[in-house]
Amino acid sequence: MNKFSDETALYYFNRGVSTAAYLELGCHEGAGEFGERVFRFSVWAPNAESVSVVGTFNKWDEKADPMERVGTTGVWEVAIGVARPGDLYKYAIGTYTGEVILKADPFAFRAEAHGTASVVGDMPYYEWSDQDYIEGREDQPDTYSEPMNIYEVHLGSWKQGLGYHELAHELVDYVVDMGYTHIEIMPLMEYPYDPSWGYQVTGYYAATARYGEPEELMYLIDCAHNAGIGVIMDWVPAHFTRDEHGLRLFDGTPLFEHPDPRRGEMPQWGTLLFNFEQTQVQSFLISSAMYWLKEFHFDGLRVDAVSAMLYLDFGKNPGEWLPNRYGGHDNLDAVAFFRKLNSAVNNLDGGKMLFAEESSAYPYITRPVSEDGLGFAYKWNMGWMNDILTYMSMDSIYRKYHHDKLTFSLCYAFSEHYVLPFSHDEVVHGKKSMLSKMPGDYWQQFAQLRLLYAFQYAHPGKKLMFMGCEFGQYIEWKEDDSLDWFLLDYPKHSEMQLYVHDLNHFYLDNPPMFDIDDSWAGFRWCGVDDNIHSILSFMRTDRDGNSLLWTFNFTPQPWLDYMIGVPRYGLYTEVFSTDAPYFGGTGDYPNAPTMSVCEPYGEHPCRIRLRLPPFGAVCYRITPKPLPKIAAIQEDDA
Incomplete structure (x- = not known):
C-alpha cells in the first residue's frame, strides 16, 4: 500500500478529466515517517519495467532510489530524504528492451538553466497583491466590449540581459506609458533550443530558468496586474521536441505521441504531435493550462498551432496522414480536447481567456461549447493579416486592382471574436520588418506604416502588435539580440513611437473603436x-x-x-x-x-x-x- 499517492486523483488523471494533475505528480515536499522533510517523486510511466530517481543527491546512481508502482495506475513513486531544493534530478527508466533511458520530469516545477535536468523543489509560492485586479476581472469577465490592445514580447530580446524581476518594472512601465492593455509573452515553459523561441517544449510546468526563478515570474505578473495590465502567455499543446530528455518515447514506448507516425509526427517542423486519443495526455495538457492560469495568475493563454491540431493532414503530403474513422481529415479527438479544455478554463474565476492561433476557416472556434463550438474566447484573424500585408507591400499604383483585400474581411469579421495580429511570425524568415514591407521612399514607408496601423485599430477586432513594430524596427527580429532601441535617436523612429503611443491612447479613450467589435x-x-x-x-x-x-x-x-x-x-x-x-x-x-x-x-x-x-x-x-x-x-x- 503506498504512503503518498491519492489514488482517486490518479484515477481522474487516467480518465482524462483531471485539471490539477500537477498536485499529485512531479516533485513535492512532504513529511517522512518521523516528521523529517522528504521530497516525493511521482511519474507516469505505465510501460516501464523499472524506474528510479537519479540526481546530484545520490551521484546519479540508478540503484540508490528505486521507485514503486502505485497499484495499476501506471504511476511510480518514491520519497527521498536526502534530496534538497536546488538539486538536479532525472528519472532512470528501464524499458521493455532492457535499455535504461534518462528523462526529465514532465511535471517538474523547475528546470536546470542551460541543461536538461529537472530541479528538486515544490510548487513555487508567492504572496500575491493583485486582489483588486482579480476582483475587477471577476466583476467584468466579458472582454468583448472592452479595449484590448496586446503588446507581444520575447523576453530575452526586448532588452537583452533583463530577467523577470527587472522586466517587472522596465517592461510593465513601458507598456503602461505606451497605452497597451495586455502583454503577451512568447512561451515561457522550459525549452532546450533558443532558436525555437520556446515553441518546442520539454517542461510544461517549469518556467524557463533563462530569466530567473518561477517566483520572479509571478512577481512580474503581479506588478503588471497592479498596473492594470493583463498578461497572456503562448502555450504549445500541439507538438513537442524530439530531444532525448523530453517526452518522446518517454517510457520506451510512444506515450505522449501517437504510435502511428502518420498521426504522431510533424515532418514540417521535425517534432512530434500529442496523441489526443490518450486520456492521460488530455489530463497532462489541461492541467498544464490550468497551472499557468491558476497558480501564476496569467489572464489568458494563446494556443499555438491550433490548425495543426484540428487537421490530421496539416503540413503533410498524401499518404503521410491517417484519416479519422469517417474517412475525413478532422482530428475528432483534438476537437473533443478543445471543448474539454475550454470548458475547464471557462469555469475559472477572473475572466480567464484562451486565444486560438488558427489559420483556416474551421467554423465556430469562439462559439460556446454549449452551442457546439470549440469555446475559445478569441481567434487570431490570420486571413485579415495576410490580406492587408499583401496589399500594403505592393506599389500603390497596383492597389486599385486588389481593393478586395481591404474589404473582404468584413464578409466574415463577425463570424468569430477576432484579434487582428501583427505578430513575431510576420517579421522573421525573410518576410522583412513591418517598416521594410512598405514600398516607396523613406518618408512614404513611415507614412504607410502609420496608415496600416490606423487601419488595424479602426477595423473591428482586438489588436496585437509585436515589440519593435511600434517604433519602426528596420531589420527583422532576432531572438539572440536586443531590439534596436538606438533607432529612437532618429526623428522618424521617435515620431513613429509617439504616433503608436497616441494611437493607443486614442483607441482606449474612444468606445466606438472597441465597444461593438462583433456585429x-x-x-x-x-x-x-x-x-x-x-x-x-x-x-x-x-x-x-x-x-x-x-x-x-x-x-x-x-x-x-x-x-x-x-x-x-x-x-x-x-x-x-x-x-x-x-x-x-x-x-x-x-x-x-x-x-x-x-x-x-x-x-x-x-x-x-x-x-x-x-x-x-x-x-x-x-x-x-x-x-x-x-x-x-x-x-x-x-
Whole structure:
C-alpha cells in the first residue's frame, strides 16, 4: 500500500478529466515517517519495467532510489530524504528492451538553466497583491466590449540581459506609458533550443530558468496586474521536441505521441504531435493550462498551432496522414480536447481567456461549447493579416486592382471574436520588418506604416502588435539580440513611437473603436467601392450611439475636396490624423469642423467633402444635428 499517492486523483488523471494533475505528480515536499522533510517523486510511466530517481543527491546512481508502482495506475513513486531544493534530478527508466533511458520530469516545477535536468523543489509560492485586479476581472469577465490592445514580447530580446524581476518594472512601465492593455509573452515553459523561441517544449510546468526563478515570474505578473495590465502567455499543446530528455518515447514506448507516425509526427517542423486519443495526455495538457492560469495568475493563454491540431493532414503530403474513422481529415479527438479544455478554463474565476492561433476557416472556434463550438474566447484573424500585408507591400499604383483585400474581411469579421495580429511570425524568415514591407521612399514607408496601423485599430477586432513594430524596427527580429532601441535617436523612429503611443491612447479613450467589435451594429461602410483611387471610409459606433468616421487614402495623391456619403447629418470634427506633423506627416491637409449636407450620395442620405492627406488616415467625431423634416424622413429610410 503506498504512503503518498491519492489514488482517486490518479484515477481522474487516467480518465482524462483531471485539471490539477500537477498536485499529485512531479516533485513535492512532504513529511517522512518521523516528521523529517522528504521530497516525493511521482511519474507516469505505465510501460516501464523499472524506474528510479537519479540526481546530484545520490551521484546519479540508478540503484540508490528505486521507485514503486502505485497499484495499476501506471504511476511510480518514491520519497527521498536526502534530496534538497536546488538539486538536479532525472528519472532512470528501464524499458521493455532492457535499455535504461534518462528523462526529465514532465511535471517538474523547475528546470536546470542551460541543461536538461529537472530541479528538486515544490510548487513555487508567492504572496500575491493583485486582489483588486482579480476582483475587477471577476466583476467584468466579458472582454468583448472592452479595449484590448496586446503588446507581444520575447523576453530575452526586448532588452537583452533583463530577467523577470527587472522586466517587472522596465517592461510593465513601458507598456503602461505606451497605452497597451495586455502583454503577451512568447512561451515561457522550459525549452532546450533558443532558436525555437520556446515553441518546442520539454517542461510544461517549469518556467524557463533563462530569466530567473518561477517566483520572479509571478512577481512580474503581479506588478503588471497592479498596473492594470493583463498578461497572456503562448502555450504549445500541439507538438513537442524530439530531444532525448523530453517526452518522446518517454517510457520506451510512444506515450505522449501517437504510435502511428502518420498521426504522431510533424515532418514540417521535425517534432512530434500529442496523441489526443490518450486520456492521460488530455489530463497532462489541461492541467498544464490550468497551472499557468491558476497558480501564476496569467489572464489568458494563446494556443499555438491550433490548425495543426484540428487537421490530421496539416503540413503533410498524401499518404503521410491517417484519416479519422469517417474517412475525413478532422482530428475528432483534438476537437473533443478543445471543448474539454475550454470548458475547464471557462469555469475559472477572473475572466480567464484562451486565444486560438488558427489559420483556416474551421467554423465556430469562439462559439460556446454549449452551442457546439470549440469555446475559445478569441481567434487570431490570420486571413485579415495576410490580406492587408499583401496589399500594403505592393506599389500603390497596383492597389486599385486588389481593393478586395481591404474589404473582404468584413464578409466574415463577425463570424468569430477576432484579434487582428501583427505578430513575431510576420517579421522573421525573410518576410522583412513591418517598416521594410512598405514600398516607396523613406518618408512614404513611415507614412504607410502609420496608415496600416490606423487601419488595424479602426477595423473591428482586438489588436496585437509585436515589440519593435511600434517604433519602426528596420531589420527583422532576432531572438539572440536586443531590439534596436538606438533607432529612437532618429526623428522618424521617435515620431513613429509617439504616433503608436497616441494611437493607443486614442483607441482606449474612444468606445466606438472597441465597444461593438462583433456585429454590424458597430460598423457601417460609407465608401467601400472606390478602388480606382484606393480610398476607403467607414463608421464605427458604440452602444450609446456615439460614432467616428474613418477615411483611408492608400495612395500618395492628396485630395482637397473628396466627397463621401454619410448616414448622419451633423458636425464632423477631425480628431485624429496620421498626417500630423509631430508624427512625421506633412501637416498640410487638416480639416476644419464641417457640416454634412442633406443631399443623397450613393446609398447615404447625406454627403461631406473632406481633405485627405497622401498615404493618410483621418478620423472624425460625429456630432448629430437635428434635420429638416424631409431630410429626416430620407435618413430614416436609408
